[in-house]
Amino acid sequence: MKKNMKIAAAALLCAASLCAAAGCGDNNPRAKKYSVYCPDGAPALSLLNGLSKDDGNFEYCVIASATVQAQVTGENPAADFCVLPLNLASNLLGTGSEYKMLGTVTNGNLFFLTTGENAVLTSENLDTLKGKTVGAVQLTNVPGLTLQATLAQYGIPYQTIASLQADKAADKVNLLQMGTDAGNVTPVFGCDYYLCPEPAVTAKIKGTANSAKPFRIAGDLQALYGGEEGYPQAVLVAKKSVIEQNIDIVDTLVSYFKGNAEYLANAQTATILSLLDQARVNGLAPAFTQNNLNESVIANCSVRYTAAKDCKTAVNEFLAKLIAVNPNSAKTVSDEFYYLG
DSSP states (O other): OHHHHHHHHHHHHHHHHHHHHHTTTOSOTTSSOEEEEEESSGGGGGGHHHHHHOOSSEEEEEEOGGGHHHHSOSSSOSOSEEEEEHHHHHHHHTTOSSEEEEEEEEOOOEEEEEOTTOOOOOTTTGGGGTTOEEEETTTTSHHHHHHHHHHHHTTOOEEEESSTTSOOOTTSEEEEEOOSOGGGOOGGGOOSEEEEETTHHHHHHHHTTTSSSOOEEEEEHHHHHHGGGOOOOEEEEEEHHHHHHOHHHHHHHHHHHHTHHHHHHHOOHHHHHHHHHHHBOTTOOOSOOTTTOSHHHHHHTTEEEEEHHHHHHHHHHHHHHHHHHOTTSOOOOOGGGBOOO
């Protein structure tokens, strides 16, 4: 509780500093700095090209995922721009009255781990999961919901089980909640497969390399769900008032997001970590470090910008699939939610 309070306080301090830097109350939209909030982890990699520009137009703030909601809600939301999970955006901002979605920025970072002789999962053999147990990190949140939506997409039945000692179905995939921390995942736990996000996937493979049951990658959930396109994971939204008052600043930020994949392909790890450190709120432990960030991890985080006008259908379809799994996980958004300029 104390740790969460400290992180929340840090986020508030960041908001206060951004407000001061932006010249709150200044009627000249070109004279202010625009705030860009983003949770740490894979979504934060989408900021790197913009962070490297340091053009004086934006103040970037990398925050804890638990504090993102506070930046886009309330009477006077702090964020001019914000990167946040799609399902959260749909729940909070789906009417388009306060914020509009500019585009998707990440497209999934979830992979299956396994040990021994278990097969690598593909679209051709996914039904081999029937009768097996899959331990999923955040089974009740978007990672697990996406897994369930993917199984439903292939017509593969599944059930959730409370523990490895529970009765397992031979004709269904048996899904087990592994908590919210990928650090809990270990080969000795006893599942056939585990669903984990990067950078934990690479860390787990590296950490078990010399053990009796080393982990290896056994499938790509993004590819299983949507091929090369993956699934719409995190989105960039902008205040409706900012779009109406200064479309040039919107276009500038979007250009940075569009160029981010190319930037990441050539950026040095030390540079990436330094830029993120400069934007991260005080007291928040970094998601990426020298020990868990490399070219493979960056590639596995699927950082790629797609404008709202080009992904509207895919976003609506994904939200519908999440809602089918759990009606409370997301909401159908209005057409006004999308900025199609």
